[in-house]
Every structure is written in C-alpha cells, then in structure tokens.
Amino acid sequence: MNGQGGTGTRAAPARKRPGRGARFRGRTLEELEAIHAALARAFGESPAPVMDLMAAQERDPYKILVGTILSARTKDATTAAAIGRLFPEAPTLEALGRLPEARIAELVFPVGFYRAKAHHLAQLPGAVAERFGGAIPKTVEELATLPGVGRKTANLVSALAFGLPAICVDTHVHRINNRLGIVRTATPLETEMALRRCLPERLWIPWNSIFVSFGQTRCKPVGPRCEGCPVRAFCLEPGGKQKGTAK
Ligand code: SF4
Numbered sequence: 419m420n421g422q423g424g425t426g427t428r429a430a431p432a433r434k435r436p437g438r439g440a441r442f443r444g445r446t447l448e449e450l451e452a453i454h455a456a457l458a459r460a461f462g463e464s465p466a467p468v469m470d471l472m473a474a475q476e477r478d479p480y481k482i483l484v485g486t487i488l489s490a491r492t493k494d495a496t497t498a499a500a501i502g503r504l505f506p507e508a509p510t511l512e513a514l515g516r517l518p519e520a521r522i523a524e525l526v527f528p529v530g531f532y533r534a535k536a537h538h539l540a541q542l543p544g545a546v547a548e549r550f551g552g553a554i555p556k557t558v559e560e561l562a563t564l565p566g567v568g569r570k571t572a573n574l575v576s577a578l579a580f581g582l583p584a585i586c587v588d589t590h591v592h593r594i595n596n597r598l599g600i601v602r603t604a605t606p607l608e609t610e611m612a613l614r615r616c617l618p619e620r621l622w623i624p625w626n627s628i629f630v631s632f633g634q635t636r637c638k639p640v641g642p643r644c645e646g647c648p649v650r651a652f653c654l655e656p657g658g659k660q661k662g663t664a665k
Contacts, residue, residue: 442602444616449652453598454621456648457628460636467630468494472501473578479554480511482579484539487566491530500526511552515543538566556580569607577623585613586626590633597637599654 445453472485484504489497503525508514514522523536545564546552554575555561561572573586585591587610595601601612617625636643642658644650 442599445598445600445652447618450600450617450621453600453649453652454624454628457632458624460648461628461631467627467634468497468501469574469578470627477579479556479575479579480514481505483554483561483564483567483571483575484508484514484542486571486574486578487535487538488526488529490535490571496529500529511543511546511554514539535566541565554579556582558584569610573610574626577626581623583619583622585610585617585622587613588626588630589639590637591626591629593639594629594633594637597655597658598649598652 467489469482469486469489473482481501485497485501488500488504492500504522507521507525508517517525517540519536519540522539523533526532526536526539529535542565546554549555549563550560555564556576556579558569558572558576561567561575562569567575570586570588573584576582577584577586587606589606591613592603592606592609595609595613596603600616601609603609603612613622613625633639636647638658640658644653644656644658647653647656650656
C-alpha cells in the first residue's frame with residue numbers, strides 16, 4: 419500500500435490521510451492562541467462582516483436581530499442595502515409590527531429567501547411580545563424560539579447585541595476549524611459544542627468574526643488561497659481537499 423507494502427510477511431498498516439483518518443488530538447491552548455493571534459492580525463486587513471460593523475455602530479438588539487436574520491445566505495453588500503431600506507420604515511420592533519408582510523418583502527428584496535424572511539419578520543414583533551413581554555431576549559435558547567432564528571443566528575445576536583459568551587458557528591467556522599484540526603465534527607452544531615469545550619471563553623465571540631472573514635476572503639470551500647496562509651503550519655488539509663466535513 420502506498421507503494422511501500424512490498425512482498426514482506428506483513429503489510430505495513432495503511433497510512434491514513436492526515437486530519438480525518440489520523441488519530442485526532444485537537445489543539446493545545448497555546449496552539450489555539452497562536453491561531454487566534456495569526457488570524458486576528460490578518461483579519462485587520464479584511465473587511466469586517468456586515469453584522470460586526472453594525473454591532474460596532476449601535477448595540478440595538480432589535481436591529482442586530484433583524485440584520486442577522488436578513489444576512490443568512492446573503493452577501494454582506496446585499497444585506498447592508500436591505501437594512502438601509504428597511505430600518506427607515508421600521509426603526510423599532512413596534513414599527514416593524516405595523517408593516518405589512520408584502521411591504522417588508524419589497525424592502526428586503528433581493529436578500530436570499532426574502533419571502534420566507536419577510537414572513538418571519540412579520541411574525542417577530544408578536545412572538546417577542548407574547549413570549550418575552552416585548553423585549554428581545556438575551557440567551558441563545560430563548561432567541562432560538564423566535565421565528566426565523568436558528569442556533570447560528572441566536573449565538574450571533576447573543577454575542578453581538580448583549581456581549582454574552584456565545585460561539586456562532588456557520589459553514590466557514592465549521593469548515594476551517596476542521597481543516598485546522600481544532601475539532602473533528604460532522605455538523606456545525608457539533609462544532610459549536612466542541613468549541614465550547616476547548617476554547618477559553620474570552621475567544622468565543624471573536625472566533626466567529628475572524629473565521630468568517632478568513633473563510634470569505636481566503637480559506638474558501640473550494641480553491642482556498644493557501645499560498646502565504648497565516649495558519650498553514652496548522653492546516654491538515656492544505657488545498658481544501660477535505661471532504662468529510664460540511665462546507
Ligand atoms: Fe485554508 Fe489553505 Fe490555510 Fe489550510 S492552508 S487553512 S486550506 S487557506
């Protein structure tokens with residue numbers, strides 16, 4: 419096997435592909451710190467994801483929640499434009515509740531799944547009033563009960579709007595943390611749970627921003643730009659050949 423087996427009495431054990439097959443050992447705290455430091459330096463050269471920019475400008479939980487819902491499966495520029503049209507007409511949760519669903523859809527078009535998102539946004543004020551007395555809830559578990567809010571969105575809102583320790587795992591975070599041997603998981607939820615166990619809490623919030631920027635600009639699902647990659651020394655799959663994890 420692997421051109422080394424020959425005709426000896428016992429074949430050498432097949433050499434497993436690094437990362438997926440090799441014994442997984444995770445990363446030490448020092449390695450995690452080094453990865454964070456290297457990407458944080460590079461992150462400064464990349465545009466921040468739109469929700470980070472928005473959170474930096476204003477910590478309005480309503481706007482961060484709505485913006486995060488709109489940003490799913492949508493390019494940052496498209497999200498930013500949709501927010502720019504929606505918030506003048508719906509600057510508060512109460513104002514959003516007065517907008518007809520069709521008008522919300524017009525304003526947020528062409529974000530991905532704009533009809534479904536408009537439907538969820540139209541239901542949002544009633545759900546928040548009924549379950550949380552009109553105040554946007556803070557915890558991931560509470561947020562995840564709202565229409566159109568999955569665990570990824572809930573984590574992002576909890577972190578950006580309320581500064582609570584939360585790890586938002588999207589496809590970028592999931593893919594790259596597997597490539598770097600930090601976790602070995604099959605789904606974003608598994609990655610979130612594994613990161614909660616291995617990462618110091620102070621790194622939870624920045625982890626998302628850094629990896630999203632990195633994933634959007636360099637470590638893409640297909641054809642990552644590995645030359646000059648700041649964390650290449652840690653990478654188990656240069657070239658992005660790993661197929662066992664989700665994108
Ligand atoms: Fe991603 Fe390539 Fe860097 Fe590995 S070496 S982390 S695949 S950009």
